[in-house]
Amino acid sequence: MAENSRRWAEISRRYRTYIKLEKRLSANTVESYMRDLEQFAHFVLRMWDVPPRKVESQMIERYMAWLYDRGCEKSSQARALSGLKSFFNYLLLTDAIESSPLEFIEMPKFSRRLPDVLSTAEIDRILAAIDRTTPKGVRDDAMLELLYSCGLRVSELISLRLCDLFFGEGYIRVIGKGDKQRLVPVSDTAREKIYAYLDCRKGGSSSEETLFLNNRGGRLSRVMIFTIIKQAVLRAGIDKQVSPHTFRHSFATHLLEGGASIRQVQEMLGHENIITTEIYTHLDNEHLRETVERHLPI
16 A cells, blocks of 8 residues: 555656646645545545556545535535546646546536625625725725725635736736636726825835735735625624625626626636626526627637
8 A cells, every 4th residue: 555655646746737837727736636645546546555557437436425425515525536547648738548547537517606795885784884094904905905896806805916917007917716817897996095095004105015915014825815704794784794705796797787798797807708797697597698609709
């Protein structure tokens, strides 16, 4: 078992480098894939003690059944299977195997529950609940305004730099998944709030510095953003499950309700595939299907 365990560890290290440097997946996605792969490797070693090249389809099926028996949600099962497909495709690419054991295994079918949507009035209530008499409040107000009005992912918000602000042109530069860049229009309100924050921001003057800083002058974490939002939502008296992604979803929904095309929303959100943008809509399914088909290349 020690020999096969060593083989799993060695190939896993090479795979991590591949998805990080060549596939350019985000750090969070890399860690998620690697955690799932480590769990699968332990399962295979415990049950059959075989190296990666000896994994067979029935082993994958047993593993998926094991996940199901443990009470894993279908979304988690689908993520695990997606990660395994990526891993065995890597083994195919490097000629470590001749065929993938996942070739005929289908993804578990599940419906995605759409998150709560905030109305524009609720967005205003949340922002109004922030105490702007303190430097922290000025920062939080600017962050949440930008999170909503630009439809940012939380990872995109905390990684914004001073050099990503192009206020003269009316845009900010956003580094999305896979280090893909997009330019997003910034509203006058967001720009004014960022200027107010910069007036009280403590930090160096380097153009490469992170825009939003914590109280110690360092980079904010995802958990901090969740906490800031939770506190503001409580103060606003809003009884909804609100996360950073709720702001992004609300932004997309309000754009569509305001007459924006699904293609425009796709570009603003930074979705590589327009089909993904469907998740952020509440339009009639038939109407949405016709819209997607009309915009997809033939």
